[in-house]
């Protein structure tokens with residue numbers, strides 16, 4: 168397969184004519200965590216997608232929204248509906264992005280953690296309130312699994328009913344899946360990969376590993392495609408925070424197809440399926456009791472990064488992702504002296520969420 172240079176990526180995007188709108192501040196910062204690196208004998212760098220802007224609570228969804236909403240605007244969309252848990256970062260970031268471009272967002276948020284009636288608006292839910300976003304609450308009973316088909320059917324029905332209602336009033340409505348994981352934006356994190364490679368080159372090294380905390384698997388395809396199209400030696404590793412089995416929403420085949428989609432969008436020849444599949448390095452050992460539930464190592468990872476280098480990870484994603492990185496350092500899966508980049512994907516709004524979510528972070 169013919170490879171391209173990292174500095175050709177911008178031109179290839181321009182030539183592809185993919186619709187895009189500016190929302191965040193790019194490139195996001197990139198820097199070394201000096202004390203943690205010294206402590207573990209590994210060079211640990213953070214790619215600060217949490218500082219993407221445009222608000223104080225950025226994250227990896229803003230890059231996605233630049234393409235997702237670029238496409239929506241081109242199609243004349245004036246309402247966006249999306250789903251997520253009560254503390255969804257994705258829903259909050261999409262809502263903020265919609266506010267910037269003048270599209271009206273509505274959120275369908277479900278009770279992942281079985282909290283019952285919402286009596287307090289904390290964390291991202293409070294940010295949604297501050298933006299004046301309409302939220303539809305979808306309750307769940309203890310006998311309904313939160314990843315069950317029946318339950319998802321209930322959420323989708325609520326969104327489709329609302330879509331029909333808005334369309335009857337003459338609106339053009341777009342339904343965005345959980346995590347903003349949609350075809351229009353899988354290309355976005357090729358830019359993230361590009362920035363990491365250019366920023367590390369400027370600091371005089373090539374990353375051995377890039378670690379990404381994966382949920383709906385919308386960030387990973389861009390990172391992987393970037394690696395594959397440039398032929399970089401850097402390995403992309405994924406720590407999952409959601410159970411993931413063959414046949415699930417984000418199984419291997421789904422990711423392979425998304426990577427191929429990125430190549431097609433950029434009018435580049437895609438690698439063979441098995442070449443893409445060989446790049447999938449997944450660790451599912453850090454999910455903990457369930458999505459959104461903290462555990463000892465995830466809490467410890469958040470406290471360690473904050474107390475060593477003054478950076479806050481989040482309880483739902485990056486705390487678990489970094490717990491995975493620390494375990495790979497301890498086990499030697501990350502050898503001493505390696506150059507490791509951890510993508511801080513954001514989510515810090517959830518640090519101010521309810522007790523069930525932040526767990527023992529409040530205690531010394």
Ligand SMILES: *Cc1c(COP(=O)(O)O)cnc(C)c1O
Nearest residue numbers: 382383384385386484512513514
């Ligand atoms: C959504 C999210 C992720 C996961 O990204 P995907 O594209 O869904 O895999 C990771 N970290 C944070 C903070 C997120 O909000």
